[in-house]
Amino acid sequence: MNVLKGSAVTCFLALLFALTFVVIFKRWSEELWKENSIAASNLYRPEFNPNNNKESATVWQQITKAKQSIDCSCKAAQISSLLPKFTFPNNKIQSPGNNSESCPFYFKFIRQDLKPWEKGGITLEAVEKAKSKASFRVIVINGRLFVESYHHCFQTRDLFTIWGFAQMLKKYPGMVPDFDLMFNCNDKPVIRKDDYKNAQPPPLFHYCGSSYTYDIAFPDWSFWGWVELQIPPWDRLVQEIRNGSQRIKWENRDPTAYWKGNPWVSPKRVDLMKCKKSPNWNGKLYTQDWVKESKEGFRNSKLSTQCVHRYKIYVEGNAWSVSLKYILACNSPTLLITPEFHDFFNRGLIPQHHYWPIKPNKKCESIKFIVNWGNNNTKVVKEIGKAGSDFMLNELKMKYVYDYMFHSLKEYAKLLKYKPTIPKNAVEYCSESILCFVNNVEKSYMQESLGKSSMYSSPCIMGEAESDSKDISEFLERKKEIIGNVIQMENSKI
Structure with missing residues (x-):
């Protein structure tokens, strides 16, 4: 009987201890979220080591870090x-x-x-x-x-x-x-x-x-x-891309249009990938496998090494894409597929000056036209690439x-x-x-x-x-007029 009584008391005390711990931990967790919400959410983002391998942390290591973060006032x-x-x-x-x-x-x-x-x-x-x-x-x-x-x-x-x-x-x-x-x-x-x-x-x-x-x-x-993608701050990156673009003269670059990214985030990108089936359409499209890249330390995705084609394509992702500034900085004419969304700076870009507008409903034909036309009018399109790159360097510093x-x-x-x-x-x-x-x-x-x-x-x-x-x-009226002229050029195959 005494043994049963002792067991019951032990169980009760253990349960009481567990409940007390849960209540205290819950209150502490709520206080942490309240007191340091971004710090708390940052606990569960992966840490990276120099070899870019994710390091796993135990729950208690996370708790320890959380306690430390409370003192980060x-x-x-x-x-x-x-x-x-x-x-x-x-x-x-x-x-x-x-x-x-x-x-x-x-x-x-x-x-x-x-x-x-x-x-x-x-x-x-x-x-x-x-x-x-x-x-x-x-x-x-x-x-x-x-x-x-x-x-x-x-x-x-x-x-x-x-x-x-x-x-x-x-x-x-x-x-x-x-x-x-x-x-x-x-x-x-x-x-x-x-x-x-x-x-x-x-x-x-x-x-x-x-x-x-x-x-x-x-x-x-x-x-x-x-x-997460090892893309450095813009101040450094724009200079790296600028320097990278000078390694190969524009005239010596691959005379085609280039795009590399994740096509599965947007129907617009899936539609662009269909251009691969068009004969002699003058473009090269590559699927970016970010999982594979992360395992290999992003060796093949450095933006400063991607300025090797005469033309670069911009297509939106799920909404706007941060890639626009990287593409424009490359000193190659940006073939910008008419966007649905705007960020804070792209509304200041002028078609046929900073970029070449591409019809969204006829992407393949539109890209094929400008690459053919541009390769026969190199002085004009080369200036477009320079103007876009200068805009990134000087007006988006x-x-x-x-x-x-x-x-x-x-x-x-x-x-x-x-x-x-x-x-x-x-x-x-x-x-x-x-x-x-x-x-x-x-x-x-x-x-x-x-x-x-x-x-x-x-x-x-x-x-x-x-x-x-x-x-x-x-300004918008001027843009509309320029885009109309481009469409007329394409229709008449000038």
């Missing part, structure tokens, strides 16, 4: 960090210096994207309505960055996007007004115009937009590097990426009808705190962009708002 991280620090004057917004240069033309689309809220402004209720479609919320108050996470983003999109916000604040200390916004990190824009014919849409920032959505286009994470972020957020903040406050579950982030919890490869990418963002300069100067609509209207 801005205050704690800054104390132990040697990074340069900036102080942010309370409620004092400094003005750009007088020595600023004019912004590139595509900055005019900033106010165009914000037109739906131009008259009525943006209320807290409108921002909250976007929450159901947002991945995270970004708040800046007195130069301090806060983030509230709602769901995990693919790979490290959220991590490097937030890093970009932190670098922009570091680059322009005391100049960024308070704001509160929702951000979607998925592929396709989601605020459809058809759903808001008689109502104001909720404002939502996104990596791309379209003619049938209200999503506000904003620079994507890849400008600070795409760790990282300074302008930060400037676009700055002006987009500044114009957005002007429309807010309320004073932003810090949400209950928001966490403060800064360069130091992010570097505290990322893995070694992520840290190396971030540190590369850190030094550049720390160099203070004035943002470029945008033109007057009154002229934007007229300038954009004339």
Whole structure:
């Protein structure tokens, strides 16, 4: 009887201990997500070693790392960090210096994207309505960055996007007004115009937009590097591609059109692959096997070694594709299949100057025509390749990426009808705190962009708002006319 009693007490105590552990662990987990959401989600991203083999970590190793990440607050991280620090004057917004240069033309689309809220402004209720479609919320108050996470983003999109916000604040200390916004990190824009014919849409920032959505286009994470594919930060990569493009003179390159990528993410790409069956269509298409590439250390996918064809093809993926800037930088004429989506900069590209437009419904014939025509008019098409490459180097340099972020957020903040406050579950982030919890490869990418963002300069100067609509209207009309001329050329087989 005593034995049974002792067993029962032992079982009870064991059960009580287990329940206590579960409750404490659950509370700790919830606090971790609340206190350090991006840090917590980063635990389950694979660590990489120098040989690019994924290292597995036990649950307890993950828990240990999570505990460490709780101490990665801005205050704690800054104390132990040697990074340069900036102080942010309370409620004092400094003005750009007088020595600023004019912004590139595509900055005019900033106010165009914000037109739906131009008259009525943006209320807290409108921002909250976007929450159901947002991945995270970004708040800046007195130069301090806060983030509230709602769901995990693919790979490290959220991590490097937030890093970009932190670098922009570091680059322009005391100049960024308070704001509160929702951000979607998925592929396709989601605020459809058809759903808001008689109502104001909720404002939502996104990596791309379209003619049938209200999503506000904003620079994507890849400008600070795409760790999973070992694609370095844009500042370094654009120079690497530029240097790589000079290894083979354009006249000596393969006189065909080239595309390499994953065709299975988009019907548009599957349709492009059908061109392989067209006789003498003047193109070479290759399927990119990312799984195989990752196992081989991405030896065969270096973007700086892919400038060996006279022409390069751009086709969208599931939505817009970050590959456009890599393709344009190659100093080969970009054969751009008419896109459905736009990112923040491609609306400033001019057909027949920065790229050659390709009809989406007759891709194979259109590509065959321009390659034949271009190989007989080399001086003309060579200049198109140069103009596209120069645009990437000069008008899409990282300074302008930060400037676009700055002006987009500044114009957005002007429309807010309320004073932003810090949400209950928001966490403060800064360069130091992010570097505290990322893995070694992520840290190396971030540190590369850190030094550049720390160099203070004035943002470029945008033109007057009154002229934007007229300038954009004339610009789009010009593009339409040029594309019409190209179609006429193809139809008459000039």
